[in-house]
Each structure stands twice: as C-alpha cells, then as structure tokens.
Amino acid sequence: MKGYNFAYLDEQTKRMIRRGLLKAVAIPGHQVPFGSREMPLPYGWGTGGIQVTASILGANDVLKVIDQGADDTTNAVSIRRFFARTAGVATTTATAEATVIQTRHRIPEKQLREDQIIVYQVPQPEPLFRLESSRVETKRMHGLSDYGLMHVKLYEDISRFGQISISYDYPVMVNERYLMSPSPIPAFDNPKMDMMPALQLFGAGREKRIYAIPPWTRVKSLDFEDHPFRTINAPHPCGLCGATDSYLDEVVTDNHGGRLFVCSDTDHCAERRAAGHVGTDGFQEAAE
Amino acid sequence: MTEPTLLSGRGLNLTFGTIPALADVDVDLWPGEMLAIVGESGSGKTTLLNVLSGRLAPDSGTVWYRDPADRLHDVHAMPAPALRTLHRSDWGFVHQDPRQNLRMTVSAGGNVGERLMAQGARHYGDIRSAALDWLEQVEIDANRIDDLPRTFSGGMLQRLQIARTLVTHPRLVFMDEPTGGLDVSVQARLLDLIRSLVTRLRIAVVLVTHDIAVARLLAHRIAVMQRGRIVETGLTDQVLDDPRHPYTQLLVSSVLNA
Structure with a gap:
C-alpha cells in the first residue's frame, strides 16, 4: 500500500516492540512496558495485539485472526483485512495453515505447532488490578513473588460460592515464578497454554505492556489442593458438528426459548463438518 | 540474661x-x-x-x-x-488502627488466612479451620467468619488484626x-x-x-x-x-x- 510502511508501523517502532518482546520471552510472564502507538482502531479493539503482530509479521507469513473463536466477526475481519492491505500477507481461516494467529478471547481448539506464533489481545495485563489498586505495590508484589493476595480472592470465592467462580481471565503462574493474566480467554482454554509448542505473545495497547510465554513453558492455573482447577463448559455437544470436546457458544435462535450450542471455534467446527460429522441441528450444512 | x-x-x-x-x-x-x-x-x-x-x-x-x-x-x-x-x-505488626492492616473488602476468614496463603498454604480446608481456630482464640464468634470487617466493632477489628498477625506463629x-x-x-x-x-x-x-x-x-x-x-x-x-x-x-x- 502506497504511503505506508510494510505492516503499517514504522521500522523504529517495530524495533522497539521487538526489543520488548525479546525481554518478555526471556522473562516468561513478566510485563514489559513499551511505547504503545496510536493505531487506526479504538483501544479495546486489539491495539496491543495488532502492534505485536505488525512487528513480527514477515512477507511470507500467513495470518489468521480470530475474535471469540470466530474468523468472521467484525474485529477478526477488519484486523485481517488491515494486514492484507498494509502488509500484503496471505491470510487464512485454517488454524493449521497459519504461521501467526492473532486472537481475542480464545485459543484455537487445534493443537498449535512449534512453527506458529499466537498473539493475544489483552485489555488488562495486571492480574492483581482488582485486588490491589496501586501499580507501585503490584510491581513490588511481582518482584517479590508475593502472591498470597490472589489466593485470598480464590478463598473468598470458595467461602461465598462453594467454588472458584472465575470463568474467564483465570490467573496463572508462569514458569513457577510470575503471576499472569491469560487475557480474557475462558478458563476452558487455560490448560492449552501449559507446555504449548507455539510461542505465545501478549499485547496490551492501552496499558502499554507486552508479555510472553516461550514454547514448552509450564503454565499452571491457581487453585487449592482440595479445590483443584477445573474447566467449565456447557454440557452439550455442538449442534452443528456434534463435537463434545470443544468450547461452546450459546446462540438464541428465536423468541420462544430456542437455543443452539455451537463450537465457538468456527474453523474447528467447519473442518469437522467437512469431514462428515453432523450434530443434531446440523442437517442443513450436511445437505449442502 | x-x-x-x-x-x-x-x-x-x-x-x-x-x-x-x-x-x-x-x-x-x-x-x-x-x-x-x-x-x-x-x-x-x-x-x-x-x-x-x-x-x-x-x-x-x-x-x-x-x-x-x-x-x-x-x-x-x-x-x-x-x-x-x-x-x-x-514477624508481625499490630497497628493502632486495624484498618491499616486488615483488608476491609475481604471476609474475616480471608483476612486471617492471607498470611498462611502468602506462605504457600494451598489447602482450603486447612486454611479455613486455622481461621476458625484463631477467631475462637481471639473471642470472635465462628459464624462471623464470612462477614466483612466493616461490620465489626472497633474492639473486634483489633482482635481480628491480632488473629491475622498471630496465625503464622511469629516469634x-x-x-x-x-x-x-x-x-x-x-x-x-x-x-x-x-x-x-x-x-x-x-x-x-x-x-x-x-x-x-x-x-x-x-x-x-x-x-x-x-x-x-x-x-x-x-x-x-x-x-x-x-x-x-x-x-x-x-x-x-x-x-x-x-
């Protein structure tokens, strides 16, 4: 595209971000400040993720962008088109074909590989921000690995609700050292972060923080011995493809209480349907 | 000596x-x-x-x-x-104003248990029974364990602070x-x-x-x-x-x- 540098950001900015990324990879889970730029989309729409993606993208990369697991929602479509125009890179919706995956709120169902990078859009990088309002104090707590307070939150949940009630953005310990927010992915996806072969990068544009999990790193969801971490999912198979092991979205279909549970990962669902799997509500797709 | x-x-x-x-x-x-x-x-x-x-x-x-x-x-x-x-x-530190030490948005039990959790206690049942035990030792009714400190009187707050401080058996x-x-x-x-x-x-x-x-x-x-x-x-x-x-x-x- 004329008048723009490759992948929108100028090279000096990319260099600054890459430097931050290197530091983040060297200290898994540690939040590294960076000079977040004004991007042509509002804060909260993925300004952090888009800057990280822009600074790691090469001409031969194949980009996939998902929003809540779907390739066809506004955020995903516009960011994918943004990079198709400003970088001219190939884009895809197939998880297996992508080399860089930018995501909001989900990790793809398909196991990622060592030659892939997943970039998370992060609204709030500080896992302790609801518990301790002072950023000076939370920095000190990270520095001293003083994370009793996070467990106090879990304790309060159990004593009030009988269980840990965090369903998304479930706090994790990275490499047994840093407490980290996994971004607002469902707790269902937390186990996928543990020992993931792909490099995981996190960008928070408004909060101006980058962090990372290198491949094959231990990521443990916080819990108690007698209240172990467990994932929560709707107790249904996918209505379209019949999958029982994927994260489901509930879709209201009419005004009479009709609802449909479908895979939130649209690529996963489409792939299964193409392979001949049919759910109870999936006959139309099967007939096509 | x-x-x-x-x-x-x-x-x-x-x-x-x-x-x-x-x-x-x-x-x-x-x-x-x-x-x-x-x-x-x-x-x-x-x-x-x-x-x-x-x-x-x-x-x-x-x-x-x-x-x-x-x-x-x-x-x-x-x-x-x-x-x-x-x-x-x-070590422990007991302040004149218990509000300096207590977390006012966290229940009494959570306040007592925090030091244990900071030390690495990861068993909910144990933490809870330690909290109950300490509330009893400082003469706070056991059924107040899930109440927020802001519902406590000044004397109770001070006793809660003492329980919170002594739970790790400081020297x-x-x-x-x-x-x-x-x-x-x-x-x-x-x-x-x-x-x-x-x-x-x-x-x-x-x-x-x-x-x-x-x-x-x-x-x-x-x-x-x-x-x-x-x-x-x-x-x-x-x-x-x-x-x-x-x-x-x-x-x-x-x-x-x-």
Whole structure:
C-alpha cells in the first residue's frame, strides 16, 4: 500500500516492540512496558495485539485472526483485512495453515505447532488490578513473588460460592515464578497454554505492556489442593458438528426459548463438518 | 540474661531535618520477652518501632535479628525479599488502627488466612479451620467468619488484626498502641487477651504505648523515651515504682493510679 510502511508501523517502532518482546520471552510472564502507538482502531479493539503482530509479521507469513473463536466477526475481519492491505500477507481461516494467529478471547481448539506464533489481545495485563489498586505495590508484589493476595480472592470465592467462580481471565503462574493474566480467554482454554509448542505473545495497547510465554513453558492455573482447577463448559455437544470436546457458544435462535450450542471455534467446527460429522441441528450444512 | 538476644538495636540515630527522632538508642529484646517503649507523643517511640522493624532506615546504627537457625541478620542490610518474608512469617505488626492492616473488602476468614496463603498454604480446608481456630482464640464468634470487617466493632477489628498477625506463629510482634482508641472495658479485655496469647505462644513483643498502665500490665521491661533518647530502662515494676530519671518521675506521677 502506497504511503505506508510494510505492516503499517514504522521500522523504529517495530524495533522497539521487538526489543520488548525479546525481554518478555526471556522473562516468561513478566510485563514489559513499551511505547504503545496510536493505531487506526479504538483501544479495546486489539491495539496491543495488532502492534505485536505488525512487528513480527514477515512477507511470507500467513495470518489468521480470530475474535471469540470466530474468523468472521467484525474485529477478526477488519484486523485481517488491515494486514492484507498494509502488509500484503496471505491470510487464512485454517488454524493449521497459519504461521501467526492473532486472537481475542480464545485459543484455537487445534493443537498449535512449534512453527506458529499466537498473539493475544489483552485489555488488562495486571492480574492483581482488582485486588490491589496501586501499580507501585503490584510491581513490588511481582518482584517479590508475593502472591498470597490472589489466593485470598480464590478463598473468598470458595467461602461465598462453594467454588472458584472465575470463568474467564483465570490467573496463572508462569514458569513457577510470575503471576499472569491469560487475557480474557475462558478458563476452558487455560490448560492449552501449559507446555504449548507455539510461542505465545501478549499485547496490551492501552496499558502499554507486552508479555510472553516461550514454547514448552509450564503454565499452571491457581487453585487449592482440595479445590483443584477445573474447566467449565456447557454440557452439550455442538449442534452443528456434534463435537463434545470443544468450547461452546450459546446462540438464541428465536423468541420462544430456542437455543443452539455451537463450537465457538468456527474453523474447528467447519473442518469437522467437512469431514462428515453432523450434530443434531446440523442437517442443513450436511445437505449442502 | 545469658540467653542471646532476639533483636538488638545499637547506636541508632535518626534526624528528621533538625529534629532528633532517635539519638544513640540501644535496645535489646530477648525471646519471649515483652518490652514496652513509653514516653509522651513526639518522643520517638513509633519511629523507634519503625526502625527496629526495618520499615524505616536509621541515619546510623544497626538492628540485628537472630533467626530460628541462630544466624544474625542486619535488618537494614537484608535484601527486600528476605525482609518481606520475615515480615509475613517470623514477624508481625499490630497497628493502632486495624484498618491499616486488615483488608476491609475481604471476609474475616480471608483476612486471617492471607498470611498462611502468602506462605504457600494451598489447602482450603486447612486454611479455613486455622481461621476458625484463631477467631475462637481471639473471642470472635465462628459464624462471623464470612462477614466483612466493616461490620465489626472497633474492639473486634483489633482482635481480628491480632488473629491475622498471630496465625503464622511469629516469634516477634511489633505493637503500636494496640489499645488506643478503644473504650476502657474493651481495652481491659484486649489486654487480657494479648497477655494470655503472648505468654502461651512465647512471643517476643515490642510494645509502643503512651499508657503507663498498659505497660505495667503487659511488659516485663520498660524503656522510657524523651526527645529521641532512652532516658531510663529496666524491669517494669522497678522503673515504675522507683523512677530515677526526673522525666520518668514526672511521667509516673502524672498518671492517676498506675
């Protein structure tokens, strides 16, 4: 595209971000400040993720962008088109074909590989921000690995609700050292972060923080011995493809209480349907 | 007194501008002993407490702490993580205002359990039963365990703070006017509670108070401060019954019936 540098950001900015990324990879889970730029989309729409993606993208990369697991929602479509125009890179919706995956709120169902990078859009990088309002104090707590307070939150949940009630953005310990927010992915996806072969990068544009999990790193969801971490999912198979092991979205279909549970990962669902799997509500797709 | 000291301050000096807050202060504390620091307000009591507990660095002088493995540590030369660990395990700090120490948005049980969790306790049932046990020890009804501290009275808050501090069985507790701002009958019960807990658990205490009666009731030894100096020190009864320094005499005589 004329008048723009490759992948929108100028090279000096990319260099600054890459430097931050290197530091983040060297200290898994540690939040590294960076000079977040004004991007042509509002804060909260993925300004952090888009800057990280822009600074790691090469001409031969194949980009996939998902929003809540779907390739066809506004955020995903516009960011994918943004990079198709400003970088001219190939884009895809197939998880297996992508080399860089930018995501909001989900990790793809398909196991990622060592030659892939997943970039998370992060609204709030500080896992302790609801518990301790002072950023000076939370920095000190990270520095001293003083994370009793996070467990106090879990304790309060159990004593009030009988269980840990965090369903998304479930706090994790990275490499047994840093407490980290996994971004607002469902707790269902937390186990996928543990020992993931792909490099995981996190960008928070408004909060101006980058962090990372290198491949094959231990990521443990916080819990108690007698209240172990467990994932929560709707107790249904996918209505379209019949999958029982994927994260489901509930879709209201009419005004009479009709609802449909479908895979939130649209690529996963489409792939299964193409392979001949049919759910109870999936006959139309099967007939096509 | 052949036993080695738990905490020693040597030659502590600190000035705030031109005001001498501490001048050549030497302090010793033995295990299981309760030392009261008395004096009028502005005499440097709280400053001394903050310096001894590592929260405030002196201009000169050293504070030594002997850990359970009999190693001596220079409190102000310790790395921050080690000092932090000390503060949340071996040491405790009881503030005059319990709101400084408690988390007002966290239930009583969570408040008591926090130090355990900070130390790595990861069994909900154990933490809960420890919290219940400690609430009972400080005479708070067990069915208040899930209530927020803001529903508690002043005396209950102070007792909750003590439970929160003692749950990790510290060897040394710093107390800054623990009975200040409470009415007389609540004060008496709290003093009774502190005395029995401290004696039973053999906790060493540095107690700052302006109230001679509190010092007499709780402390084994007493140090009287005036303008940043310790002017007299000795066994509590000795100092209070037979004060030698003119300032101590004035202090003792100004109390109605200590």
